[in-house]
Amino acid sequence: MTLITPTGESQENGESLVELKGVTRIYGQGEAEVRALAGIDLRICQGEFVAIMGPSGSGKSTCMNLIGCLDTPTSGNYRFRGLDVGTLSRDQRALLRRHYLGFVFQGYNLLPRTTALENLELPLIYRGVRPRERHEAAKAALQVVGMSDRESHTPSELSGGQQQRLAIARAIVTNPNLVLADEPTGNLDSARSVEIMELLTRLNRDRGITIVMVTHEPDMAAYARRVVHFRDGVIASDEAKA
Amino acid sequence: MNLLTTFLLAIREVRRHLMRSVLTTLGIVIGVGAVITMITLGRGATEKVTSQISGLGRNLLILMPERASRSGGPPASTAPFKIEDVQAIVEEIADVAVVAPLATRPLLAVYGNENRTTTVTGIDNNFFEVRDWRLSMGRTFSETELRAGKLVCVIGATTRKELFRYQDPIGATLRLGKLACEVIGVLEAKGATFGNDQDEIVLVPLRAFQRRIAGNRDINLVFVGAKSGESTAKVQRDITSLMHERRHISRGEPDDFAVRDMTEVTNTVGAATGILTAFLSAIAAVSLVVGGIGIMNIMLVSVTERTREIGIRMSIGAMEREVLRQFLVEAVTLSLLGGLIGVAGGLGCSALVCFALDLPFILDLSTVFLAFFFSGSVGVVFGYFPARKAARLDPIEALRYE
Ligand SMILES: Nc1ncnc2c1ncn2[C@@H]1O[C@H](COP(=O)(O)OP(=O)(O)O)[C@@H](O)[C@H]1O
Ligand SMILES: [Mg+2]
Numbered sequence A: 001m002t003l004i005t006p007t008g009e010s011q012e013n014g015e016s017l018v019e020l021k022g023v024t025r026i027y028g029q030g031e032a033e034v035r036a037l038a039g040i041d042l043r044i045c046q047g048e049f050v051a052i053m054g055p056s057g058s059g060k061s062t063c064m065n066l067i068g069c070l071d072t073p074t075s076g077n078y079r080f081r082g083l084d085v086g087t088l089s090r091d092q093r094a095l096l097r098r099h100y101l102g103f104v105f106q107g108y109n110l111l112p113r114t115t116a117l118e119n120l121e122l123p124l125i126y127r128g129v130r131p132r133e134r135h136e137a138a139k140a141a142l143q144v145v146g147m148s149d150r151e152s153h154t155p156s157e158l159s160g161g162q163q164q165r166l167a168i169a170r171a172i173v174t175n176p177n178l179v180l181a182d183e184p185t186g187n188l189d190s191a192r193s194v195e196i197m198e199l200l201t202r203l204n205r206d207r208g209i210t211i212v213m214v215t216h217e218p219d220m221a222a223y224a225r226r227v228v229h230f231r232d233g234v235i236a237s238d239e240a241k242a
Numbered sequence B: 001m002n003l004l005t006t007f008l009l010a011i012r013e014v015r016r017h018l019m020r021s022v023l024t025t026l027g028i029v030i031g032v033g034a035v036i037t038m039i040t041l042g043r044g045a046t047e048k049v050t051s052q053i054s055g056l057g058r059n060l061l062i063l064m065p066e067r068a069s070r071s072g073g074p075p076a077s078t079a080p081f082k083i084e085d086v087q088a089i090v091e092e093i094a095d096v097a098v099v100a101p102l103a104t105r106p107l108l109a110v111y112g113n114e115n116r117t118t119t120v121t122g123i124d125n126n127f128f129e130v131r132d133w134r135l136s137m138g139r140t141f142s143e144t145e146l147r148a149g150k151l152v153c154v155i156g157a158t159t160r161k162e163l164f165r166y167q168d169p170i171g172a173t174l175r176l177g178k179l180a181c182e183v184i185g186v187l188e189a190k191g192a193t194f195g196n197d198q199d200e201i202v203l204v205p206l207r208a209f210q211r212r213i214a215g216n217r218d219i220n221l222v223f224v225g226a227k228s229g230e231s232t233a234k235v236q237r238d239i240t241s242l243m244h245e246r247r248h249i250s251r252g253e254p255d256d257f258a259v260r261d262m263t264e265v266t267n268t269v270g271a272a273t274g275i276l277t278a279f280l281s282a283i284a285a286v287s288l289v290v291g292g293i294g295i296m297n298i299m300l301v302s303v304t305e306r307t308r309e310i311g312i313r314m315s316i317g318a319m320e321r322e323v324l325r326q327f328l329v330e331a332v333t334l335s336l337l338g339g340l341i342g343v344a345g346g347l348g349c350s351a352l353v354c355f356a357l358d359l360p361f362i363l364d365l366s367t368v369f370l371a372f373f374f375s376g377s378v379g380v381v382f383g384y385f386p387a388r389k390a391a392r393l394d395p396i397e398a399l400r401y402e
Helices: A060-067 A090-100 A116-126 A131-144 A160-172 A190-207 B003-016 B018-054 B083-092 B126-131 B143-148 B157-164 B206-214 B232-246 B262-305 B307-316 B320-357 B365-391 B395-400
Strands: A016-027 A034-045 A049-053 A075-080 A101-104 A178-182 A210-214 A226-231 A234-240 B060-064 B096-111 B114-123 B135-138 B152-155 B173-176 B179-187 B201-205 B221-226 B258-261
Touching: A016 A060, A034 A060, A034 A210, A034 A234, A049 A060, A049 A190, A060 A075, A060 A178, A060 A210, A090 A101, A090 B307, A090 B320, A101 A160, A116 A131, A116 A160, A116 B003, A116 B307, A131 A160, A160 A178, A160 A190, A178 A190, A190 A210, B003 B018, B003 B320, B018 B262, B018 B320, B018 B365, B060 B232, B060 B262, B083 B096, B083 B221, B083 B232, B096 B126, B096 B157, B096 B206, B114 B157, B114 B206, B126 B221, B143 B206, B152 B157, B152 B173, B157 B179, B179 B201, B201 B206, B221 B232, B232 B258, B232 B262, B258 B262, B262 B307, B262 B320, B262 B365, B307 B320, B307 B395, B320 B365
Parallel strands: A049 A210, A049 A226, A101 A178, A178 A210, B114 B201, B152 B179
Antiparallel strands: A016 A034, A016 A075, A226 A234, B060 B221, B060 B258, B096 B114, B096 B173, B096 B221, B135 B179, B152 B201, B173 B179
């Protein structure tokens, strides 16, 4: 309960999951140099639900990729669960993602021509879960997102909202610490968006999964308990709701 | 992720793109099929030829009056042997089990309205032993028939069929030229050797042949059977030097006779067909390499096409080596699939050809395993490059790939 308090105060008591310090990310060199992140400090604790907002090109996705250990900072320091990600190898970061992270993308990114159940089993396969348990876990996750009746459908046989729910199920099937969602409702109408947001809220509340979500829409950001605004590669504001 | 799971997922992937997978493996299928067919047919041909040669008799040497031509053409015939030469071989050469001289001449054989030109051959009973020929009916020559020179004959299966049809030939009298001759036996069918029907033959006692048909005492050919287990090469050397002596050939002069060792001929022919088989198989193996390039091509396309999938797998936590292994296993699965179809097709094809050409069908498991192993290796070699390309993709870019 103490986690839901304004920035900088009781959060320091909480367990720090993500900790960015003076992180920059620079693409290209010389003339073509782009400072996507120009030095940000961000701390996210276990159990938070954070929305990241900001104009296009302000560095939101770059930041998500860094937090998701898909990329490493050009300078500065990023600690995930206290581990300095910048010093880890490609494979070590892959293992971090495998065990602690889940991703939800704007474009769903499900495997085509692959059934819903098979899509859900994929992260479990990499975790080395046995077939039977894998099957059970996949079915359970499908139930969580309310799609038990669609287990043998392929993505092309599902609506956008259903695909995104399936993608969320895939992100949580491994019981991760942190789910990163980059504009999860970007391709959906408002009714579907609300469904997705309610699903994320529920996962955050009932299962304690930390959620960091990028969104353009204030309505969606309203579901989060903390909103971070980006502008030109820096954090312009960071507000927690009472 | 363990290897079995990877393999099962690869099979799933192959089934998902069944048509493309089958087309991809076509090169391997043809390559393996061709190699298997070549080797199996080669084995069959070798087996048939060597069994035909050994059908001439085991441990057999043939002494012939001929001189090797200097221009490389067929050998010229020389003065025939005498019965004394044959006696000398029997008496003076060690390790000789049996000696069978013969004289021969083509003649018209007539029975009723039927007539056939056959090879009339004068022999003694040793001939049956040395050539390992058996009778299907009747008997061989008696001592008196051999000595007195009475004209009786044992006929080959073809001659019997052509002259007698379904009548019983034993006791019948046929005409050889102007001479009457009673049939006392029929040979078992031997089949053709090198297009020459061995069953088109009339055997008569050597004495009678010389006196009444040939009108001379010539011996055209001597079969010598070496004792089993003894070196035919030594017997061959001994006969050669004996003949040098008897036919007055001095050192440096060309031989006017030849001693053929049939074991040697068997080996030579076997080696020749072996070389031919190896050569054809090597050509067939080239198509295996071409098949491998086909697999590499499709795997590269597949990696590009599945860039986003690779990105997804990486975001989920696939390590570089796992992505590498996945694509490698897929390539190997494809090539093994091709190998499997190729082996089946090759065996089926060679069984058909063997049947059509009347060759023995010899299934060689080691060839099958080797072909299978090679197709797997082709998958590894040609799948590695695309797999490495997949494994080295940047996850962020791969996820953004359209
Ligand atoms: N791979 C890249 N190479 C070069 N520039 C990039 C790359 N990715 C992002 N950028 C640039 O970095 C800036 C921030 O991008 P991004 O983080 O995607 O913004 P947002 O998600 O907030 O819209 C933009 O100017 C973008 O053009
Ligand atoms: Mg973005």
